[in-house]
Amino acid sequence: MKHINAEVITIGDEILYGQITDTNSQWISAELDKIGVKTIRKTSIGDDKKEILDILTEAQKRADILIFTGGLGPTKDDITKKTIAEFFNDTLEINQDALENVRELFESRGFELTEINRQQAAIPTKATYLNNAVGTAPGMWFDENGKIIISMPGVPFEMKYLMENEVLPRLRKHFKTPFIIHKIIRTIGIGESFLASKIESWEDALPPHIKLAYLPSLGQVKLRLTGFGDDKEKLKAEIEAEAEKVYPTLGQNLFSKDNEELELVLADLLLKENATLATAESCTGGYLAHTITANPGSSAYYLGSVISYSNEAKMNLLGVKKETLDAHGAVSEETVIQMAEGAKKALNSTYALATSGIAGPGGGTEEKPVGTIWLACAGPDKTVTKKILSTKTRLVNIQYGSKSALGLLRKMILKEI
Template identity: 50%
Template sequence: MEKEISAEIITIGDELLYGQVIDTNSAWMGQELGKIGIKVKQITSISDNPDAICATLTQAISRAQVILITGGLGPTKDDLTKHTLARYFNTQLQLHQPSLDDVEAIFKRYNRPMLEVNRQQAFLPASCTPIRNALGTAPGMLFKEQGALIVSMPGVPFEMKQMMTDSILPRLQQHFQLPQIIHKVVQTIGIGESFLAEAIADWEDNLPPNLKLAYLPHLAGVRLRLTGMSDGNSDLETQLQLEVDKLTHLISEHIFAYGEVTLEEAIGQLLKDRNLTISTAESCTGGLVAHKLTSVPGSSAYFMGSVVAYSNGVKQAQLGVSAQTLETHGAVSEETVRAMAQGVRQLLNTDIGIATSGIAGPDGGTPEKPVGTIWIAYADAHQTIAKKLSYNKTRLLNIEYTVLQVLNLVRQSLPKRVEE
């Protein structure tokens, strides 16, 4: 089996430590490194301080074969990474003409004057291998030290990602003999992490030694990531698929997709596969269900429209909810939400109508209907299904959880419709 290659990620910038900027770079790099068989062992965020950069780099070189650094390469005085690395590797800055050509081309493209500080970005440590930045003015730098590869990249996410994809990842694959690693992701919803772990405990306990399972809970449910590392004795893809098939048999009712697929993408695929159209009638969610559905490319094939019926007047005039229903049962009720789902389906002439109505908070609740009381509904030509939700969360979380639940209701109800 190939030797395991480990990586460390160092992010530089006071704005990260102050919480003014969220570090999304590390998560993305970790995912991409994992795909090629390199495991991230540590992520460190440090300030724009030369001593901190040097000390952190020394520690990283002592325990990892790949060190990826982002941040501190801009044209301003607080961007110290390049000068610090030149000092650390005992070298001088020198002009790299191809990098200067790239910088000049960017300013010419946008018809803007280039300042001396921008020209200085083309001066790089003499001992580094320059890495072209196709989207910005700060080149990357590659160093070799004590058997490790150290790469410094800009902190701007789209610049870093392009540099990683075009240059860094291919270089790492060429430089190291990496093990074959394959990930299989199973997306679940409607079951908590602890209940899920209990349901699949025997299966997990009997996984082969070269396969590892990770539980990744998030708002929409729990992502199960099964990671296989080649042991040289079996077809890794076949081995992984066999285990995924076993897992599917155990929890099929909770699986909505395989791979990195969102719930709204999975719903969209189901609708396209069945040649069905859908519309939404939303009160408490204020159009967020429609937004989720239309965020999927190609959603115009199945999503026809939405009515945000926040007031009772709109519920009556546009969706046909009767005044008697609203007076007797209230806007937040099974009767009203069923009428909303049926009404929007008829109004927009779709196969399916879904609806939400509730008290998201923080006020508006009563003893009979406290904050977090929400009704959702699904309607098609054969059935109307309503479900009551009870949450005790913040307003935004109540809304977001409602969106997930109504989409999941669509997922659960579609097979019943097709079979009838």
Template identity: 40%
Template sequence: MKTSIVTIGDELLLGQILDTNSQWIAKELHQLGVELVESVSVSDSKQAIVNSLDHALSQSDLVIITGGLGPTKDDITKHTLTSYFKDELELDVVVMNRIKAIFDKRNIPFSELNKNQAMLPKKAITLPNLLGTPSGMWFEKEGKIVISLPGVPYEMKGLMLGEVLPRLRKIGGFLYQEYQTYVLYGLGESSAADMLDDFEDILPDFIKLAYLPQPGRLTLRLTGKHQEKVFLQQTIATLGEKLLSVFKDYSIVKGTEDTVALVKKMLIAKQKTLAVAESCTGGAIASYITLESGVSSFFLGGVVAYHANLKRELLGVSDKIIEKHTVVSAEVAKAMARGIQQKTGANYAIATTGNAGPSTDNTDETLGVVYVSIAAENQVFVERFDFGQPREKVIEQAKNKALEMMLKEILKNQ
């Protein structure tokens, strides 16, 4: 069953809110085995909704719409769909009494606007909304299905889980879908594709490989569709092992966890600790690490030693090193890593120093150059990067590269 998702709302197109509905619906449909061919957002206008329906129904068997079911005049989805399917509205007394009960419980007057939400198309199947006032609607015409749901995320999810997905399961006939992801560090998309050339040649026609580049890492996803679930799972697993073997000399992990989650998992398992000393990244690494819950079990803390005096006083970087190599140098980065490691007693340490811009320190290095150092228990090493500009890009990429280097070091010692 080919499916399109249409989210309605000017607020989506203006960027005032993020469309999380289509993402959540897509994941649920994928688990069911429904093939999603398109996801679009359109404005709160009759013509935009009609155009999107015409297009969606030209290529899909199922269209799921969210938004525009509220009680105000700008909520036109119900009226547009009623007209589109040449239907008419009638009062659903059961729905009206349910809405009245909600308002009575909250001591809110029941108005004519609220009564209008109980006016529903005769030909549609009403999907009762237990979490709000607008009902969902299920239309069928010429073997195709159009489902209209509220735009409020928790109401939409309640209707999907309680009404839509159970009804779709009864219809059945979906191909089983399976996917497995692998996160590769330290190798770009084109280089990885070159290494996977022979691997892609052996993929059966029901398996696809997708490349999903992200800052500091490349996600590879194997996706398959087949009528036999066990066979599909076995095929994905076998191909996954072959994919891992292609990158046996690189840092690659199975799953979708981000770098911080992987670092956390591995350091906790090893009962090891981490500390950071940041200059040009200004605390971005420590801030990113502490977004993950439970990090206090391995993360001891960090220091933002922006000025040279703090590098000397807090981290023990010697005047001799700074005078000889300047603050933006491999030597200072290594000294910072060792300094925070010794100060905190951490097993591992990360340090950064560089020229994030738009101006430079008293150094020979150009804008965008960053040194990232990792102190392990028996060694300290450093890498030089040129991230260019602007400043925000330099800080973001330095943060990602530092965590990537940390992960590589941990994986190397497994």
């Protein structure tokens, strides 16, 4: 079955200036994926006639579906509708259904329908009118030269209404598309290149209709298997079978077969053990606690945190010895051990995590450069530590330190260390 490809084009100078974030193209792509349409390109252009005409010409050469958002407002800088009409050698005419919709919206809000708003109902004669029941700018559908071109307002809630009620149903009816199935496997503690080498033979043996992508993030790499086929259930079964083949090779680096966040995997492990967790944070400044408590139900296993940013707080709240700080410094294995054990004792938890490091951008030394982070995990019968060397970027160090601490806790619960 032929793959159906789409290109999503967002129009607006405000996007290019960075004044607003383009959330439309991400949402549209996700919805297209659900009906078997693959987005092959996303493009952002300004409110410029030549740019719109150029992208119309270029995108039709590579995509079956072109989806535009933006530039359909009533003001002079909104030129999308007129430009598309020019592209098709067409003219704008008032669409009576669109006009009635605009009139009803204005009357329901107690406003007078002005001529500038009346012109919102004008669309190219070659366009099929798409009813925008939540706004004044109608959507437009063109079926020209075997290509489908769709234009919608850029306001997210109006665009979503049109996609869900007009565009997606029409696309399903117009195209016979293959199923696209994704499966994401999550790994931790191994870099992308090392992971690729480890699973190379498995990747090379994947069938042609199942593709693998590596999606690295802080301390983790996601493996995304994407399959294309006509039989949805058969395709799902094939992808699961291929995934089962790689699990033994991934070993301890595998932490989720079903795209679960590490925090949720840990929640399940702690609940199964009827265990509790506390944290003691220095360089992560509460981010580790935030990561844990962002999940509903975390009160069942998480007891609290001591954010001991200063040496005085480490001593007074966690019982870190002054001699330890004087001899080894706050960023040291000896200090994080005492922090973790102090938090475990103070909060009477089963496990306790501790972080201490140099987040930056200042404060580093030759011996302990920016990005040096010590982690500790105190458990029922032992305390384990880990030293990581991150980057010179403060926020990355805070986030990476927190994720690495959670990874250390997972290994301890599973008795992998």
